[in-house]
Amino acid sequence: xxxxLIELLVCPLCKGPLTLARDAQNQPRExxxxxxxxxxxxxxxxxxxxxxxxxGIEADSVPAPxxx
Numbered sequence: 089x090x091x092x093l094i095e096l097l098v099c100p101l102c103k104g105p106l107t108l109a110r111d112a113q114n115q116p117r118e119x120x121x122x123x124x125x126x127x128x129x130x131x132x133x134x135x136x137x138x139x140x141x142x143x144g145i146e147a148d149s150v151p152a153p154x155x156x
Contacts, residue, residue: 099124100137120145 094108099121106119109127118127119135126142128135 094119097135097137099126100128101126101139118143 091108094106097106097119098104099106102121102123104121104123106121106128109117109120111117116130116133118129119137120127125145126139127145128137128142130136
């Protein structure tokens, strides 16, 4: 997933910044919103930015947003 795209995307609920979470193989897994504590899945390289597809995440597992 292109890092420039990640910088442009925002949470569909609060319009806040998202962080990229990776799996054990260092592949993009989901985009996380620290404010709403939601993780939006990435399937076949495409982020699914629907509230109905998001999963709840614990506050301590959300990394801080990247600063430009």
